[in-house]
Amino acid sequence: MPIIIEKKKLFTLVLTLDEKNRKILLGMKKRGFGLNKWNGFGGKLEPGETIVQAAYRELEEEAMIQAVDMDKIGINLFTFENDPVALEVHVFRSTEYKGTPTETEEMRPEWFSYDNIPFDTMWPDDRIWFPLFLKGQQFLGEFHFSEDQKRVLEQDLREVSHVPEEYDLTQRKLA
Numbered sequence: 001m002p003i004i005i006e007k008k009k010l011f012t013l014v015l016t017l018d019e020k021n022r023k024i025l026l027g028m029k030k031r032g033f034g035l036n037k038w039n040g041f042g043g044k045l046e047p048g049e050t051i052v053q054a055a056y057r058e059l060e061e062e063a064m065i066q067a068v069d070m071d072k073i074g075i076n077l078f079t080f081e082n083d084p085v086a087l088e089v090h091v092f093r094s095t096e097y098k099g100t101p102t103e104t105e106e107m108r109p110e111w112f113s114y115d116n117i118p119f120d121t122m123w124p125d126d127r128i129w130f131p132l133f134l135k136g137q138q139f140l141g142e143f144h145f146s147e148d149q150k151r152v153l154e155q156d157l158r159e160v161s162h163v164p165e166e167y168d169l170t171q172r173k174l175a
């Protein structure tokens with residue numbers, strides 16, 4: 001079955017690392033899309049905002065910390081069975097921040113050791129691209145989900161030396 005995309009929506013996803021102690025900050029999502037999953041912090045863009053501005057803002061709103069660095073490390077394109085709307089998630093890696101991670105209405109933050117990431121309670125694509133992310137390798141991913149969003153039906157993940165501004169849909173691997 002061809003995967004048809006009629007429209008895409010942009011999202012950010014920020015993962016904060018404590019590289020010295022090999023820990024990653026995740027948040028338990030308390031409402032909305034991805035409820036009851038551990039995930040990075042992020043969301044939709046607000047009107048007039050750049051992708052990187054949205055990344056800083058969402059980290060602050062959801063985890064109450066201010067990133068000092070913010071490097072775009074990859075883009076994941078998510079599609080769903082019987083849905084022509086794709087989610088284009090720009091993934092950022094941040095290693096320094098100000099403030100203290102604090103629970104908000106949307107997220108409960110917690111640090112996890114790199115060796116103990118709770119993949120069973122995360123989006124199922126995460127275990128696939130996290131190894132590249134953790135070692136700082138830039139990537140582009142495509143993940144096609146079952147309609148119930150529980151299973152990855154098809155995937156393509158590749159290492160790149162430059163992450164583009166936006167995902168070029170004409171270069172899709174799963175089409």
Ligand SMILES: Nc1[nH]c(=O)nc2c1ncn2[C@H]1C[C@H](O)[C@@H](COP(=O)(O)OP(=O)(O)OP(=O)(O)O)O1
Nearest residue numbers: 011012013032033034041042043044089123125126
């Ligand atoms: N398959 C997936 N794997 C993953 O790791 N993160 C995903 C994902 N699909 C979506 N995300 C991320 C992207 C984004 O950070 C978040 C979804 O954003 P939200 O729905 O929280 O957006 P907003 O915070 O703008 O929403 P509201 O605050 O409800 O308006 O989940």
